[in-house]
Amino acid sequence: MIRKLSSSGKWLERHYRDQFVKKARYQNYRARSAFKLIQMDDKYKLLKPGMIVIECGAAPGSWTQVLVQRLKLEPPNPNPTGAVIAVDLLNFTPVDGAICLPKTDFTNQLCQARIIEALNGRKADLILSDMAPNVTGHHSVDHERILSLVNSAFRFSTVILKPGGTFLSKIFNGNLTDEFIHSLEKHFDSVRQVKPEASRGDSTEIYILASKLKKNYFE
Ligand SMILES: C[S@@+](CC[C@H](N)C(=O)[O-])C[C@H]1O[C@@H](n2cnc3c(N)ncnc32)[C@H](O)[C@@H]1O
Structure with missing residues (x-):
């Protein structure tokens, strides 16, 4: 007998067969x-540690x-110079070693002001x-x-990143992608599209990696 699956059944079947779902479970x-x-x-x-x-x-x-893990911020001996500030609209369980801001809208200026305050005069690497x-x-x-969300992070990156800093963002690929890339190219030395293997092939999701914020932006 041929068993027909509903779309939620297909999603569940794919989810349980997915190698990255299994690896995530094993590696916590x-x-x-x-x-x-x-x-x-x-x-x-x-x-890198210290970032x-x-x-x-x-x-x-x-x-x-x-x-x-990769910045070596895990207690009890966290790297003393690095920091991670993690923001989300949703509530989420804090991760030890990071400054977590749940239930916070990143696009809100108050959130961005809180981040600037937490950095206490330091600039970000990434x-x-x-x-x-x-x-x-x-x-x-x-x-x-998604571009409206990402543009808010892009604007903030030109204020808060060190010269030479990096901005990595997810977008859904579409007709405004080239325009977004061109605006990044004005501020960063190199901009490339990245699709990691773990990003599902049938998703329009891509990452845009903008490296080396230009020094002359600040001059
Ligand atoms: C794909 S999930 C992030 C997954 C996360 N990187 C992880 O690996 O666990 C996208 C997240 O963006 C958050 N988000 C959407 N709009 C936001 C906003 N304005 N401010 C902060 N977070 C937002 C959503 O709440 C959602 O949790």
């Missing part, structure tokens, strides 16, 4: 998306777990945006909504 990551950051870091060497990293869209916290809106299923709407 809160979500399979941990492996997207791990793969991008393994390839582009984004993370200051701001993470926008952090819940449930799997990227925060990776950041705390801004990550894995923020995503609640998807509507209409690609152009979801594409524009």
Whole structure:
């Protein structure tokens, strides 16, 4: 007998067969998306102990777990100079070693002011945006909504990053991608599109890696 699956049944079947779901369970990551950051870091060497990293869209916290591990911020002997500030609209269980701001809208100026205050005059090395809106299923709407979130993180990055700093952001690929990349190119020496293996092939999700914030931005 041929068994027909509903779309939620197909999602569940794919989820349980997914190698990154299994690996996340064995390695105690809160979500399979941990492996997207791990793969991008393994390839582009984004993370080092001593860095200051701001993470926008952090819940449930799997990227925060990776950041705390790779920046060596885990208690009881955390690296004394590094920091991770992890923000999400949703509530999420704090990750030891990171400054977590749950129930906080990153696009709100008060949130950005809190981050500046927490940094106490220091600038960040890296801004990550894995923020995503609640998807509507209409690609152009979801594409524009994610770009509006990411543009808020981009504007903040030009204020809070050190010269030479890095901005990595998730978008849903679409007709405004080139325009977004061009605006990044005005501020960063190198901008490239990245699709880690753990990002599902049938998803329009891509990451834009903008490296080396130009020094002359500050002159
Ligand atoms: C794909 S999830 C992030 C997953 C996370 N990187 C991880 O690995 O655990 C996207 C997150 O973006 C958050 N988000 C969306 N809009 C936001 C906003 N304005 N401010 C902060 N977080 C936001 C959502 O609440 C959601 O938790």
